[in-house]
Amino acid sequence: MTDSYSQKPSKWFWIISVIALLWNAVGVFQYLIKAYNTEGFRSQYTAEQLEIIANSPAWATAAFAIGVFGGLIASGFLLMRRKLATIFYVFSLTGIIIQVYHNHFVIDSSEIMGNSAAYFSGTIVVIALLLLYFSIFATKKQWIR
Incomplete structure (x- = not known):
């Protein structure tokens, strides 16, 4: 019987995985400070910018949530070395x-x-693509199942 974890991941697999977790945790943090409209969040923007952000449609806010929470998951x-990573990276992307x-075609940020x-x-799109590619690569290397 062959163990599907027969290929032990290299150290850089773990390094990239931890960095990916931290990167996406920062994204979740950004989402939460926006959702709770904290003073720290408001201090980053002008009144005009805050008005535009406050008037964002629900679908844009949902896309933000899917992007960051999908990436964190x-x-x-x-x-945990699970193939579900690839599916959730697709959701995130x-x-x-x-x-x-x-941000760039509806409101011209x-x-x-x-x-x-x-x-x-x-940069965010490129990192999301690289993380998706990395999860596919890890699956092919049998580092995740």
Whole structure:
């Protein structure tokens, strides 16, 4: 009988998995401070920006939640060496893409928040794609099942 965990992950698997968990935990934190409209959150934006954020449609807020919570759950599954990580990274990426669509095509966040908003959004999409690829790679290497 072959153990599906026959391939022991390398150290960098664990390093990437922990970094992924921390990265997505920061995303969840950002979502929560926005959802609870904390003073720390409000202090980051102008009154005009806060008004635009407050008037975001529910689907954009839901996409944000799916993106960050999906990524956090996926990272947890990655650490537990479960293939469900890939499915949740797909959910996360989908939420991120929908949120980026809202931020850059519905409200044009680059005009409101500056060009750094576009760069940061691009970075988030790239990291989400890399984490999805990493989970697929780990499955092929039989590091997760």
